[in-house]
Amino acid sequence: MNKTPVFIKLILAVILVLGVVLVNQPPMATAELAKQEEPTNLVHIDVTYDPGTKTYSVGGFSAEELRQAGAPQFEDSVWQVLSLLNNATLKIHDDLIDVYTDDNRLLSIAWDGPSREILFSLVNAYIELGEIDMERAEAWLDKADIEISLRKTKELSAPLQIALATLVQVKVADDGALSVEGFPTGMSLTPETLALVDAANVENLKLCWNKGVIDLQVNGQMLPQATLYQGGLNVLDKAFGLNLGDLTAIFGSSFGAGLVVGDADPLTGECVP
Amino acid sequence: MPRFWRLLLISFVIVILLYGIYFALGRPVIPLPAIHYNVYPGQPLHAIVTADGTNQLKLTLNTSGEVELTSAIQPVLTLNYTPDSFENTLDLAQKILNARKTVGGDGTTLEISPIVKKAAEWTIAYYYHIIRFRISVLVKALP
Numbered sequence: 001m002n003k004t005p006v007f008i009k010l011i012l013a014v015i016l017v018l019g020v021v022l023v024n025q026p027p028m029a030t031a032e033l034a035k036q037e038e039p040t041n042l043v044h045i046d047v048t049y050d051p052g053t054k055t056y057s058v059g060g061f062s063a064e065e066l067r068q069a070g071a072p073q074f075e076d077s078v079w080q081v082l083s084l085l086n087n088a089t090l091k092i093h094d095d096l097i098d099v100y101t102d103d104n105r106l107l108s109i110a111w112d113g114p115s116r117e118i119l120f121s122l123v124n125a126y127i128e129l130g131e132i133d134m135e136r137a138e139a140w141l142d143k144a145d146i147e148i149s150l151r152k153t154k155e156l157s158a159p160l161q162i163a164l165a166t167l168v169q170v171k172v173a174d175d176g177a178l179s180v181e182g183f184p185t186g187m188s189l190t191p192e193t194l195a196l197v198d199a200a201n202v203e204n205l206k207l208c209w210n211k212g213v214i215d216l217q218v219n220g221q222m223l224p225q226a227t228l229y230q231g232g233l234n235v236l237d238k239a240f241g242l243n244l245g246d247l248t249a250i251f252g253s254s255f256g257a258g259l260v261v262g263d264a265d266p267l268t269g270e271c272v273p
Numbered sequence: 274m275p276r277f278w279r280l281l282l283i284s285f286v287i288v289i290l291l292y293g294i295y296f297a298l299g300r301p302v303i304p305l306p307a308i309h310y311n312v313y314p315g316q317p318l319h320a321i322v323t324a325d326g327t328n329q330l331k332l333t334l335n336t337s338g339e340v341e342l343t344s345a346i347q348p349v350l351t352l353n354y355t356p357d358s359f360e361n362t363l364d365l366a367q368k369i370l371n372a373r374k375t376v377g378g379d380g381t382t383l384e385i386s387p388i389v390k391k392a393a394e395w396t397i398a399y400y401y402h403i404i405r406f407r408i409s410v411l412v413k414a415l416p
Binding site: 192195197200222225226227231232235239 | 320349
């Protein structure tokens with residue numbers, strides 16, 4: 001008589017707790033996913049130049065940093081032209097290319113599908129790198145937002161802004177040669193690396209970088225997501241003497257690449273966070 | 274009912290009850306005491322720990338799926354995992370290790386027993402889904 005009610009109380013308590021647990025469970029994900037905006041490939045490049053010292057800065061990198069990276073130096077004729085301008089801006093957005101000089105619109109060109117097709121045909125006729133893949137070119141340019149600005153000032157240029165939704169297609173041929181979007185790069189994997197990739201049976205790799213967050217898939221299998229912090233990376237830079245320089249532009253950017261080995265189909269898709 | 278079975282049943286019910294409460298609270302991470310580790314000048318870790326001037330690094334494993342490396346003033350690196358991504362990493366690591374042995378001309382291959390592998394995966398999944406802990410290793414650089 002005394003024992004039974006204890007059990008009943010315990011069982012009732014269990015039922016009560018389980019009930020609370022079930023009530024606290026989030027509802028099934030029946031809500032429709034919010035419709036995402038169509039992906040845009042955004043590239044904003046700011047260039048500042050000083051004809052007096054014949055130096056220039058691009059995307060937040062100083063003239064000295066660019067020189068160390070092997071950036072070209074311009075001839076006097078180029079500096080003479082640049083010294084006549086205060087600023088110039090090229091904008092590619094939607095179906096238009098706009099060019100501004102000294103804050104006045106200089107020209108506007110239609111940049112729709114048919115006009116791009118004519119341009120690609122012309123480029124195909126004159127370059128020797130290989131045929132432009134129209135479908136890929138459209139994937140890159142259809143929703144592009146590109147802005148290149150030139151400013152005559154001694155100031156450091158604004159950091160590069162890159163947000164590429166379209167995956168850069170990289171291919172490793174059987175002999176290790178690397179091509180990007182169908183164009184040969186002249187670089188190739190070492191025989192040892194290629195043998196390692198073959199032996200490990202790595203067929204494809206998808207890497208997405210989004211302002212420090214790295215998502216990596218190997219053969220379609222998701223690996224843990226890594227987040228790098230700019231301040232934290234500076235710690236490693238100091239510790240190992242990596243001389244990484246100012247990484248503000250990289251940490252403000254997002255882009256991704258899909259790498260395939262051999263004759264596998266190219267990776268498609270986006271790196272939209 | 275014999276005393277043994279009664280005790281077993283009560284224990285079982287208590288465990289269910291406690292876990293139910295833990296679950297209802299959203300399976301919070303249970304912090305465990307930090308492990309302290311000192312490094313001395315000359316040790317490989319010393320340069321890393323002293324790099325931002327705070328002489329301290331903390332590695333935190335949160336079994337709900339996060340590994341975080343922080344200095345005293347800022348985060349350095351975070352890894353977010355799920356049992357699936359952890360399993361994928363193990364598979365890839367095994368493939369790469371074996372590939373290196375093959376390429377290096379070493380005839381041996383690293384074969385992890387399926388039982389050991391499953392045990393590791395289940396352990397990760399258990400501490401990811403069922404009971405979550407947080408454990409930290411605090412590395413201090415001594416002058």
